[in-house]
Every structure is written in structure tokens, then in C-alpha cells.
Amino acid sequence: MMPAEQQVLLDVEESGAKPAIEASDEKNAGPAVVMRGLHKSFGKEIVLNGIELTVNSGETLAVLGRSGTGKSVLLKLIIGLQAPDSGSILVHDQEITRLDLEALNAARKKMGFLFQNAALYDSLSVEQNIAFPLKRHTKMTASERGDRVKQLLSSVGMESDLKKMPGDISGGMQKRVGLARALALDPGILLLDEPTAGLDPITSGEIDELILKLQEEHHMASIVVTHDLQSAKTIADRLALLHEGTVHIEGSFEDLEKSDNEFVSQFMKRDS
């Protein structure tokens, strides 16, 4: 049984069969990600227990919840790094959970992923990190690739750090480079795993501003996993709070703030 708040606030579009959408149109068309009855366990521990979520194109959804409630697992299921025990994940109407490796890799090109600690390849320079997906998935010449890397680094304010190694830049700068790398293939969906975790409030604010700016420029659907309520308020159109493996409540920041549910108000008031 769904909680009352969720029934009121859910804005779920049922996914019907639709004609295939061209990559260029995907950013402006229907639901970008639809999750239905998603279950995931690790051994005897049930992490996700029937997740139902829809993210529309151009929309930013913040996924909140206590530590260990499966928020990061949710992102990894969407990009196919882990497989759900049961349930369905439609990414631009394509069922991700049943794809073979080649089709999954093709689907992954349409998604950008910013990992919690940026996960930059530490044997490659900043420039090579961003060129990594371009080199493998596009037919760009070396000079075209160089121009694209400069353009991406300029959009995150890191144009002067091309040759630096990941170990030589700060955590905030690594997140910026991670964002630039996630945007390299101009994805329709951006998955952000705790983009402001471990950063000071000023740098966190800068990262939030950057995400908003990039949202405006690229018009992507974004799913942001975060513990940072201020960040969620700034960048998200809609919030979903996970609790005990399900979506406990879903709605705008104000909706969640007004909720009289004990768990929701306890969660929301912790940071305010």
C-alpha cells in the first residue's frame, strides 16, 4: 500500500509502447527514466523493495534518504552497473535490464554519470580523462576532440588545468572535471551521485550553480542522489525520499517540508 502523501504527490505517466525516438529528440520527449517494481537485495539484506519512480525529460529529481537506503544502488541499476533482482527500468522506452553487453554499452552512451568521488582515471591527465569517452565513441579527429575537451572544461571553469593530473587538483575541481567527463557525449540523462559530498559550503554552492547552468545549457533529465537538502532545494524540480526500500514520499521541496509524516519531518528538519 502506498503512503497517502505519495498517492497525492505522484505524478507518474504510465509508459506505453512508443515509436523509437531519435537520439537528438530524446532530451525533449516523454519520460526519460521509468522504474517499476524495482527490487534489489545483497544476501539477506533487502535494499530496494519495489521502487516506483519516473523522471521526465528535462526534469531534475533529487533522491534523498538515510545512508544505506540504496540511493547509489538505484543509480547503478539505471546505468546497468548492477542488475536488479526483479522489476523494470525503461530508459527512453528501452528496457535496460534485458540488454546484452553491446546494447547496454550503446545505451550507456546516452547517460552521463558523476561518481561520488569523481572517479577520475588517475593515470590519465584531466584532458585525457575527458577525451576518454570521445575517443572511443565518436569519430572526431584529434583536433576536434581537443576543441571539445577545451569547450567542456571551459563550461566547468577548468580550462587552465588541462594538463594536470587528478591527484594534483582539489576535490571540488575533481567533481568539476567529473561533470565535464559525464557531459562529454552530450547525454540525455545525467546521474549524479552525491555531487556535493565532502565539499565545503562555498564549493558545494558553486557545484550547485554549475549543475543548474549545465541543466539550462543541455536540457537533460537528471537524477541527483544527495544528503544535502540545501543542494536538493537549489537544483531539483522534484524530490523522492527513500525509506525501507520504497519511495516514502515524492514531491517538491515545499511539499516535503509541509508533510506531517513523522519520518519526513524528522528528515527535513535535521538540516533546517
Add this chain to the structure above:
Amino acid sequence: MSHNPSIPHRLIGQDAPPAPSLVRATFTTLWNPINGFFEWFGELGLFSWQVLRASVRRPFEGQELLRQFDEIGSKSLPLVALAGAAIGFVLALESRSSLVHFGAQSMLPAALVYSIIHETGPIVTGLVVSGRVGAGIGAELGSMKVTEQIDAIEASGVNPYKFLAFTRILACILVLPLLTIAADFCGVLFGWIAEALAEPVSFHRFISQGFALSTFRDFLAPTFRTVVFGLIIGTIGCFQGMRTKGGTAGVGLSATSSVVLSSLFVILADVILVKIVLVFFS
């Protein structure tokens, strides 16, 4: 509470475990390592299959392969050459005293070359590389695993079994024979130096005497063995690295287990391959 006469008196009490749990505990203690052993081999088989499948698909990651040649080959060369030189020098010193005792010191160059080419060169190279490269691959891939870099490669639509594992394994396979030749050369060279210090002999004469009993076929079997050593070192290093769990402690464990297991399997493979060569090719 009445005492049941069928239960020994010493087992009655709060601390004494019931008999079935003792049996279960003994069974678990014996079963867990056996299960772990077979599980490890099963996972290694699956890993090898995934690497093999990835290896035949485009793109072939030539640039990463070249980088691994440098990491595994060029950077191992000084250590391998030094080990070969030391072995050659010591072998010449030790053999000389024994051969002089039997009045057969003229056999020293041939004995030294035969020993280095057939056994000492390949096994010393295998063990030195498994120490340096096995630990390096295990630690590098292990730290990439715990910092989600391998996930990031996969998330960007690139197969990590090809980009990370296949390139390293292929580099190990191709580089080991070349490093063995370098170790052999340094061993023979420093064997000559040790011999020349005791009794002046020209390098040309030493080499002529040394290779008088060797044919090209003598090089083939040891070279084939080092290819297998390369396959073992690369596969185990990548496998242990890519299955790392548990943060920095896990990385350390992967590096150590890569060295221990690859050295162990190199020694085992050496014994088996020497026997095979003796049975089928001698």
C-alpha cells in the same frame, strides 16, 4: 531437573554445546576453505572467459597496450637484468669450484649457458616479474576498483575486461620472453666476467664454448614457458585486482595475493612444463 542417563554427565550444563552443533561447526570449518578454493577457480574461469570474449571485439586499445609494454616491459628491465647478472655471476663462481674439483673447468661456459637458458633465466625472470608486475597490477586495479574508476570505465560504455585486463595480460605474454632473453644475456655476460676474473678468457671464446652444445631448439621450450608465465602473472594480477573489496586494506590484500598466487602458479607451471618438455621434446 532429572538427569537423562543417555547423555554423558560432562556435556550437561549451559556451556556445553549440543552434539549436532559441534558436528555442524566441524563441517563448516572443513567445508569453507574447500568451497572457497573451488569458488576462486570458478570465478577465475569466468573472468578468463570474459577477457577472452572481450579480446576479439573492436576497438583493440593499441595505445593502452603500448603503455603497458612500457609499464611492464621497460620498467622491469633493470631489475630483471640485475637479477640475471647476479645469478650468472654467482653460478659461475659456485660452478667453477665444483668443476675444478673434478678437473672439468673447461665445461664451465657450456654448463653455465645451458643452465641459464634452460632453467635459471626463465624462472628468475618469471619470479622477479611476478613480484614487481603482479603486485603493481593487483594494487593498481584494486585501487581503481575501490575508487569506482572501473565502474566509471564501464559506465562510459567501455569494456574494462578489454581495456584493463586484456591489454595487461597480452603485454605480460609478449614481454616475458623478451625480458628472459635480457636476463639470459646478462647472466652469460656476468658469468664470463666472473670466469675472466679467475682465469683470463676472451668473451668470444667463452661464448663459442658456451653455445657449442646448444641449438636453436634449446631456446624454444624455455621461451614457450615464459609465455605461459606471462599469461599466469597477467591473469592472476588482473583477476585479484578487479575483485578487490573493502577499501585500502583490500587493495593491500590484492597486491599481496597477486604476488603470492602468481609466484606459486609460475613455480607449479615450471615444474609441469619442464616435465612435458622432457617427455615430448627431448
